[in-house]
């Protein structure tokens with residue numbers, strides 16, 4: 553559990569538009585809502601930056617946040633993230649924006665306050681890159697795509 557600072561940028565947040573919330577006690581993500589002034593229709597293939605109405609500051613560089621699609625919206629309606637996955641750096645303090653992309657075949661209208669994505673806090677490991685001439689042999693070695701067979 554970590555504390556994440558949250559700044560409300562849109563006064564409707566926490567009032568007519570609920571704050572991000574995990575849908576159930578076991579939910580990995582907190583749903584993010586579209587702090588739009590009016591409904592926004594995305595044509596097939598169209599994307600738009602949708603404000604979340606807030607900023608967060610994670611602070612601890614051992615963590616970051618990811619903005620990822622809600623499965624139902626993505627699968628049934630094609631509404632996913634234009635950047636596929638949004639990475640929120642621990643030191644970012646600006647407005648949290650949600651890149652919404654209608655990858656489907658029908659127009660999709662995002663309602664004001666609709667839950668359009670989810671935010672996950674994930675641990676980040678700091679890596680030291682060590683230059684080597686040869687790797688210590690491993691079971692996979694340099695076998696790439698499909699190298700373990702079909703089944």
Ligand SMILES: O=c1ccn([C@H]2C[C@H](O)[C@@H](COP(=O)(O)OP(=O)(O)OP(=O)(O)O)O2)c(=O)[nH]1
Nearest residue numbers: 619635637638639640641644647648649650651
């Ligand atoms: O879906 C997203 C993705 C990113 N951000 C914010 C937080 C993140 O810390 C910052 C920069 O994102 P990123 O590093 O992915 O962007 P970049 O295009 O690589 O630009 P930069 O040069 O700012 O790193 O933008 C969002 O608000 N929503």
